[in-house]
Amino acid sequence: MKLSGLKVLDLSAFLPGPHMTLMMADHGADVVMIEPANGTGEPTREIGWKTADGVSVWFRNIARGKRSLALNLKDPDGQALLHALAREADVVVEAFRPGVAKRLGADYETLSAINPRLVYCSISAFGQDGAYAMKPAHDLTVQALAGLADLNRGLEDGKPASPNMPVADMAASLMALSAVLMALYRRQQTGEGDFIDLAMYDAALAWTPNVTGPVFAEDAHPPVKDMRSFGGAAMYHVYETKDEKHLVLGGSEIKFAANLLEALGRPDLLHFARLEPGPDQAPLRDYFKETFASRTLAEWSDFLKDIDVCWAPVRSLKDAFDDPHTRARGMVFEDAAGNRHIGPPIRFAKEPPQPDPSVPGFGAHSEALAREAGFDPERIAEMKARGVI
Numbered sequence: 509m510k511l512s513g514l515k516v517l518d519l520s521a522f523l524p525g526p527h528m529t530l531m532m533a534d535h536g537a538d539v540v541m542i543e544p545a546n547g548t549g550e551p552t553r554e555i556g557w558k559t560a561d562g563v564s565v566w567f568r569n570i571a572r573g574k575r576s577l578a579l580n581l582k583d584p585d586g587q588a589l590l591h592a593l594a595r596e597a598d599v600v601v602e603a604f605r606p607g608v609a610k611r612l613g614a615d616y617e618t619l620s621a622i623n624p625r626l627v628y629c630s631i632s633a634f635g636q637d638g639a640y641a642m643k644p645a646h647d648l649t650v651q652a653l654a655g656l657a658d659l660n661r662g663l664e665d666g667k668p669a670s671p672n673m674p675v676a677d678m679a680a681s682l683m684a685l686s687a688v689l690m691a692l693y694r695r696q697q698t699g700e701g702d703f704i705d706l707a708m709y710d711a712a713l714a715w716t717p718n719v720t721g722p723v724f725a726e727d728a729h730p731p732v733k734d735m736r737s738f739g740g741a742a743m744y745h746v747y748e749t750k751d752e753k754h755l756v757l758g759g760s761e762i763k764f765a766a767n768l769l770e771a772l773g774r775p776d777l778l779h780f781a782r783l784e785p786g787p788d789q790a791p792l793r794d795y796f797k798e799t800f801a802s803r804t805l806a807e808w809s810d811f812l813k814d815i816d817v818c819w820a821p822v823r824s825l826k827d828a829f830d831d832p833h834t835r836a837r838g839m840v841f842e843d844a845a846g847n848r849h850i851g852p853p854i855r856f857a858k859e860p861p862q863p864d865p866s867v868p869g870f871g872a873h874s875e876a877l878a879r880e881a882g883f884d885p886e887r888i889a890e891m892k893a894r895g896v897i
Contacts, residue, residue, distance in 0.1 A: 509535045509536030509859050509860075509861065509862060510535045510536060510856060510859050511532055511535045511536040511537040512536035512537075513536070513538075514532065514536070514537040514538065514598050514599065514692075515537070515538050515540075515596060515597045515598050515599070516529055516532055516533075516537050516538065516539045516540065516597065516598065516599040516600075516601065517540050517542055517590070517593055517594060517597050517599070517600045517601070518539055518540065518541050518542065518574070518600075518601045519542045519600070519601065519602040519603070519604070519609075519614060520601050520602055520603035520631060521550055521551055521552070521603060522551065522552060522603075522646070522677075523552075523570065523647075523674060523677040523678075523681065524603065524631050524677045524678075524680040524681045524684065524708065525601045525602070525603045525629075525631050525681070525684070526541075526550070526552075526570035526571065527570055527677075527678075527681040528601065528629075528631075528681045528682075528684045528685045528688075529574070529601055530569070530570050530571070530572065530573075530574075531681075531685060531852065531853075531854060532599075532685070532688075533572070533573040533574050533863075533864070534573065534852040534854075534861040534862070534863045535852070535854065535859075535861050536862070537599075538575070539573070539574040539575070540574065540575045540576075540577055540593070540873070540877060541571060541574045541575065541576045541577065541868065542577050542579050542581075542590065543576055543577065543578050543579070543870065543871065544578070544579070544580070544581075545578040545579055545580040545586070545871070545895055545896065545897065547870075548870070549576070549578060549870045549871070550567060550571065550870075552564055552566045552567040552570060552571075553567045553870065555567075559847050561845065561847070563847070563867055567867065568847065568849065568867050569849060569850045571867055571868060572849060572863060572864060572865050572866065572867055573863060573864030573865070573866065574868055575868055575872070575873035575876075575877065576868035576869065576870060576871055576872050576873055576874070577589075577593075577871065577873055577874050577877045577897065578870060578871030578874050578897055579874070579896070579897055580895060580896045580897075581612040581613065581614060582612065583894070583896045585887075585891050585894075585896045586891075586896045586897070587612065587613035587614070589877075589878055589881055589883065589891075589896075589897070590613065590614055590619075591613070591618070591619070591622055592881035592882060592883070593877065593880075593881050594619045594622055594623055594626060595622050595623050596623075596881075597623065597626060598625070598626070598627060598692065599626070599627045599628075599629065599688055599692070600614075600616075600619060600626060600627075600628045600629070601629045601631065601684070601688075602614060602628075602629075602630055602631070603630075603631045603632065604630075604632070605632065605633075605641075605642060605644070606632060606636045606637075606641050606642060607642075609630070616628040616630070616703040620701060620703070623701070624699075624700055624701060625695060625699065625700065625701045626701040627688055627691040627692055627695065627701045627702060627704070628701065628702070628703050628704065629684050629687060629688050629704040629706060630703070630704060630705055630706065631680055631684055631706045631707075631708070632705075632706070632707055632708070633645035633646075633649065633650050633707065633708050633709060634650075634707050634708070634709045635705055635707035635709065635710060636705045640653070640709070645708075647671075647674040647675070647676045647677045647708070648670065648671065650676035650708045650709050650712055651671050651675060651676050651712060653709065654676065654709055654712040654713050655713075655716075655730075656671060656675055656676070656712055656716075657669075657670070657671060658730075658732070659719060659730065659732055659738065660672075661732045661733065666733070675712060675715070676708040676709070676711065676712040677708065679708070679711035679712050679714065679715050680706060680707075680708040680711040680712075682711075683706055683710075683711040683714070684704070684706045687704045687706060688704065691704060718736075718737055719735065719737055722735075731786070734785060734786030734787065735785060735786075736760065736785040740785030740786045740789065741760045741785040741789060742757070742765075742780065742781060742789045742792035742793040742795075742796055743757045743758075743759060743760040743761075743764060743765050743768075743781055743792075743818075744756075744757060744758060744759070744760045744785075745757055745793060745796065746822065747796055747797055747800040747801075748797075748800065748801055749800055749801065749803060749804055749805040749807075749808055750801055750802060750803050750804045750807075751804040751805055751806075753804070753805040753821070753822070754805075754821070754822035755800065755805060755808060755809075755812075755819060755820065755821050755822060756819065756820055756822060757796070757817070757818065757819050758818040758819060758820060759817065759818025760781070760785075761818075762778070762781060762782060763816075764816070764817045764818055765778055765781035766778055767815055767816050767817050768815060768817045769781075771811075771815050772799065774795065777791070777792050777795060780792035805821055809821060829848070837851070838851040838852070838855070839851040839853065841863070841865075843865035843866075844865075847865070849863065849865055851863070871897065874892070874897040875888055875892065875897070878891070878897060
């Protein structure tokens with residue numbers, strides 16, 4: 509696999525860092541989850557729905573194929589073990605607030621002095637500097653300050669709503685993976701690692717080119733309900749059907765509008781699709797609203813199946829994971845016990861991912877990792893007795 513032989517120490521929690529290192533583990537990296545020796549460890553072990561074996565679905569899908577080290581980094585011996593592991597590691601990932609890693613002896617300056625080849629990725633809400641650096645935050649806080657929650661304003665009530673997906677978390681995970689791989693590529697040439705300051709806030713803002721138009725062009729707030737991406741375009745909109753289900757039109761290209769309106773017998777409305785999204789397209793949106801409300805979703809599915817137009821029924825997440833296409837793409841699979849996993853999205857023809865569905869018990873690999881780091885049995889036993897590991 510692409511990352512076989514790579515050693516990763518992951519001190520992060522929840523979603524951005526663990527999701528990023530999961531993708532690395534699926535492609536062969538040896539990922540060690542360094543969990544606080546507090547009896548619980550990674551918080552997602554206890555969050556949300558659990559399968560019959562008592563394992564959180566969230567945890568299973570960010571922790572599979574990793575090893576777990578329960579470690580008290582407030583103890584000098586705990587720091588010594590981290591330093592010993594860092595000496596042989598390639599990547600370290602952490603998601604503390606600025607300054608915390610230094611207090612724990614886990615900062616870049618300390619670890620890079622031990623191992624100059626180390627690629628160190630710090631994922632935080634707002635970065636290592638700036639006015640918000642010390643502000644506590646999770647995804648929703650970041651999305652609110654980055655202007656993304658405001659983009660969720662309802663088309664009817666005009667009020668912002670909670671985002672349906674953790675966009676800041678997801679963007680940070682992908683940006684972090686890209687940054688780590690860039691740094692590893694550069695290390696091949698220079699022999700030196702680097703420090704990555706990855707802010708969820710920055711990552712969220714970086715994904716807004718399609719909605720930043722009014723901000724940069726007119727120094728104006730986005731008129732959300734009139735914008736192409738949020739329902740202002742008739743051909744990029746959600747419509748309710750007769751049976752109170754929904755479908756979307758998801759492609760504003762004129763060729764798709766022409767194909768659909770021709771099939772509906774209303775090519776005379778095509779000129780509305782050529783206008784700017786917003787009030788000018790209201791007649792076409794109103795027509796589609798009335799038209800799609802006249803038949804059931806099943807009837808529209810049959811009508812639309814042979815028309816070259818971007819459309820889809822609105823399905824639940826369960827529907828998506830039950831779809832044979834999802835399984836054919838490897839995006840859902842079962843382990844030996846029948847537990848379902850979200851599959852790896854990065855696929856190579858020559859070295860495909862090989863996700864290991866095993867989930868580490870809390871601290872299950874602590875003693876083995878201490879031995880690998882060169883600690884003798886007496887010291888390991890003493891550290892275990894004191895709750896350091």
